[in-house]
Amino acid sequence: MTEIKSATQVEIKNLFGGYDNETVLEDINLTIHENDFIGLIGPNGGGKTTLLKIILGLLPYKKGSVLVMGHPPQKGRQHIGYVPQFAIFDSDFPISVFDVVKMGRLSGKRVFQRLTNEDDAIVEEKLAWMDMLDFKNRGIRELSGGQRQRVYIARALATEPELLLLDEPTVSVDFETRTKIYELLHDINRQGVTILMVSHDLNVISSYVKTIGCLNRNLHYHGKKEITEEMLKSGYNCPVELIAHGLPHRVLAEHQEGR
Amino acid sequence: MTELLSYGFMQNALMAAVLVSLASGIIGTLVVLKRMVFISGGVAHTAYGGVGLAFYLGVNPIFGAVAFSLTASFLMGYVQRKTRQRQDTLIGVMWAIGMAIGIIFADLTPGYKADLMSYLFGSILAVTNTDLLLMLAVDILVISLVALFYKELQATAFDETFARVRNLPVDLLYVILVAMIGLSVVMLMRVVGLIMIIALLTVPAAIGAMYLKNMKHIMWLATGLSLIFTVGGLLISYYFNLSSGATIILVSGAFYLGALALHRFCQRCPE
Structure with a gap:
């Protein structure tokens, strides 16, 4: 497996984070390099969403340091395209697909400016990329789960991000759609966008991502695609679940094979 | 009909209907889409405290209503965003306290208090020129x-x-929105009364949101529907000698139930 050595986009050092009196993340160290495609797995409540929120500057952290594109998260996040968890949406909201993706063209700097034809062109381009251009005049509430997810990815791409952050992008979509979404993400990554994806959809993840991390209060991440012995031994839920699902061999480190 | 239009109070009422419909259509759409209906109801009832206080102090009730309404908007908006638990309880308590303050001050005010009722149940036929100017400013x-x-x-x-x-x-943006809700509520209070504000604020927008998928279009449709409900209710109440506020709300309610039934009947129709 290749180790990726290129420009740093996110640098997290000795991070402690969580809510009020509850620490969910302990001593997290994570460096995200340009062009990586990280799959972050871990059990529910293991802090995956919390970590994303901290990187996005939506949640203050308790200790440590977080830099996004060399800036504090609230500044650096303008370079992040965010695809939120599918389930949290008001699925009945009356809005067209085109208008949803257009939100990606908004920013704090452009509050008093009108969006231009150029913005519309970018919106159409991203919709076409996600194979959703034919649906641009449809209401978002008329779409299936998988179609909607592609619209939200298009919206994130419309921000022209350097880093794409996805929170469980394939929850509640069928297997075929899942594969389609991963294919699209693979393509996005090939076009030079770094991806950090949180998921517990392990089987599919393994064939598309470049590196895998496991998060359960602590982060086990070595910038590689293998699940290390350390991850397995530590008794965290994720590798156990991973084996139980019949993981492709190549994901495991060599000395783990045949176990 | 032409005879009806020659009355000054009727002209004022119709102008009020137009002005109020603009605010209820536009702000109502945001209230419905942002799910802030309960807050709006709370703001409306709390505003009654301001009406009572203004009566007691002998100033124009509108000023009391505006002051209480804006304060309540900000407080309830803050509660909704910052507290994770029991926000509906807190808003409900403020709602009741505001209302109670109004009633106590009304008790303390000597003399004739019939006018206080008009803030509870609305009286579009009693809209003054000053009211119209205030409505125009809010719009x-x-x-x-x-x-x-x-x-x-x-x-x-x-x-x-x-x-x-x-x-x-x-x-x-949230602060701006709650302030706009507060001001619109005071406006609507003149027309349908604070008890029924929620209906005029939500019904037109809710019907719009059922059938349209563009927020701007929903705002326009809601404005149009609001105008139909207000004028329709006003005319019916005039000819049958009924309370205008309640008639307007019943007209809205009838339309809402009709729209809901139609929407259910043909789930995917006019999108």
Whole structure:
């Protein structure tokens, strides 16, 4: 497996984070390099969403340091395209697909400016990329789960991000759609966008991502695609679940094979 | 009909209907889409405290209503955003306290108090020229702010988290919105009374949101429907000698149930 050595986009050092009196993340160290495609797995409540929120500057952290594109998260996040968890949406909201993706063209700097034809062109381009251009005049509430997810990815791409952050992008979509979404993400990554994806959809993840991390209060991440012995031994839920699902061999480190 | 229009009070009432419909159509759409109906009801009832206090002090009740309404908007808006638990309880308590303050001050005020009733149940036929000017001012403010921040308001209504990541001024927009709700509520109070404000604020927008998928179109349709309900209710109440506020609400309610039934009947029709 290749180790990726290129420009740093996110640098997290000795991070402690969580809510009020509850620490969910302990001593997290994570460096995200340009062009990586990280799959972050871990059990529910293991802090995956919390970590994303901290990187996005939506949640203050308790200790440590977080830099996004060399800036504090609230500044650096303008370079992040965010695809939120599918389930949290008001699925009945009356809005067209085109208008949803257009939100990606908004920013704090452009509050008093009108969006231009150029913005519309970018919106159409991203919709076409996600194979959703034919649906641009449809209401978002008329779409299936998988179609909607592609619209939200298009919206994130419309921000022209350097880093794409996805929170469980394939929850509640069928297997075929899942594969389609991963294919699209693979393509996005090939076009030079770094991806950090949180998921517990392990089987599919393994064939598309470049590196895998496991998060359960602590982060086990070595910038590689293998699940290390350390991850397995530590008794965290994720590798156990991973084996139980019949993981492709190549994901495991060599000395783990045949176990 | 022409005879009806020759009355000064009727002309004022019709103008009030137009002005109020603009605010209820535009702000109502945001209230419905952002799920702030309960807050709006709370603000309306709390405003009665201001009406009572103003009566007691002998100043124009509108000023008391505006002061209480804006304070309540900000307080309830803060509660809804900052406290994780029991927000509906807190808002409900403020709702009741505001109302009670109004009643106590009314008790303390000597003399004839029939006018206080008009704030509870509305009296579109008693709208004065001063009221109309105030309504016009609120409309101009609401239309300008919504036009200025339209795309940002839509984005925060749909997905606040994404808007925040894009560094949109989410909190400022929220403050602007609750202030606009507070002002619109006072306006609507003159027409349908505070007890029935929620209906006129939500029914037109809710019908619009059932059938349309563009927020701007919903705002226009809601404005149009609101105008139909207000004028229709007003005429019916005039000919049958009924309370105008309650008639307007019943007309809205009938339309809402009809729209709901139609929508159920043909789930995917006119999108």
